[in-house]
Amino acid sequence: MYKVKVYVTLKAGVLDPQGKAVKGALHSMDYKEVQDVTIGKYMELMMEKTENMEEKVEEMCHRLLANPVIEDYRYEIEEVVPQ
Amino acid sequence: MKYAVIVFPGSNCDVDMYHAIKDALGEEVEYVSHTEKDLSEYDAILLPGGFSYGDYLRSGAIARFANAMSGVMKAAEEGKPVLGVCNGFQVLLESGLLPGAMKRNRDLKFICRPVNLKVENHETMFTSEYEKGEVITIPIAHGEGNYECNDKTLKELEENNQIVFRYHGENPNGSRGDVAGIINERGNVLGMMPHPERAVDEILGHTDGLKLFQSILKNWRESHVCTS
Structure with a gap:
């Protein structure tokens, strides 16, 4: 068997309303060093x-x-050895 | 004129769409399951709003591969009117029948209220009953109606007069170019986030959506005057 890990993110330049809101929250929690947040999806x-x-x-x-x-x-494809 | 309302699992504006055609317009309409491949008996195809397949993955992404979509593609190729409203618009974008994509609303909220739209192109088979530049009130109800496309696509849409409706006065969801509804180059596939089927009777609060359905009917009758 193989495990395929797929990562999906918004393209650079496409405004990410969720990322922007989370960045705002992190800043209000005093993590001022956070420059940018992009929210995506992870699938297996x-x-x-x-x-x-x-x-x-x-x-x-x-x-x-x-x-x-x-x-x-x-994506990353890795072989999974059955237990 | 015979209309099909395609029903996907999770569609929830199919009943409104059905009644807009049957009661407000007074034409023949049928619910058609997403499993049906052959849509050849219908003169117009309506993709209703809702949450097809739970909006899983992306709005419209899974519905786009439903059996009925091959019939929708065929109808579009044949030049029949295809109207996608809200989730139906999202399905048309995912299927590539219309350019661009939808993102979550700018303010991350589901918005459900009437908005003002400007009819930017009144020379389509869907809008010929409106006046040029007419401002109409139609309800919106969506969480992902933030239209996105690249600069090249936006320029093409503008040059070809494919932006049919724009939000007027305020942009509720952050859509690029205030886009509320676009049409394909050929002029027979319209996608729009606002719900014209919810504005066809005084009792609903608004009637500005009725002219859209009347336009489809009038243009169909005019083009079929010799054959029927």
Whole structure:
């Protein structure tokens, strides 16, 4: 089995209203050193071994898991040894 | 004229849309399940508001792959009127029938109240009954209506007159260019966040949405005058 970790964030330059609100909260808690906050999504996919695994993950990200109009994504694929 | 209201799991403005057509407009309308692929018997397709698939992942992201969407794509290709309201607009954006994407509202709140819109393009099959630059009042009800697109897309939308409605007076959700509703280049697919189906009868408080449905009907009748 393989574990695929997918990270989706808003593209640089796209205003992130949630990130902005959280940054404001951190500042009001006196963490003045926080320069910027971006909020995204984290997903885990458990996948069987398959051909063109990376290509398929790329396709899934592009077609469904992220919206390429406003979001960037990256992923990590790691083999999971059954216990 | 026969209308289809596509019902996804989690749609909740389908009933309002149905009644706007049946009672306010007086035309034939049917609920059509998201599982139905063939929409060829309908003259116009309506994608209602709501929270299809719980808004999971992104609003409209999962509905975009429902069976019915292949029929919606086909209807759009054939030039039939396709109207997406609120969640329906989000589905049209996710499906690529319209450019851009939705983000959470600027102030992170769900907003539910009437807003003023300016009819920027009254020469479409959805807006021909409005006056040029007419200001109308239509309710909005959304948490993710903050329209986003890149500079190039915004420029194209403006140059091609594809921005049909803009928020007037104040921008409730932070949408780029005050965009409230856009149409495709061909002019048969309209997406809008405000709910015209909630403004079709005095008892609802507003009637400015009625002209949108009357425009669709009038233009359809005019283009079918020889065949029917």
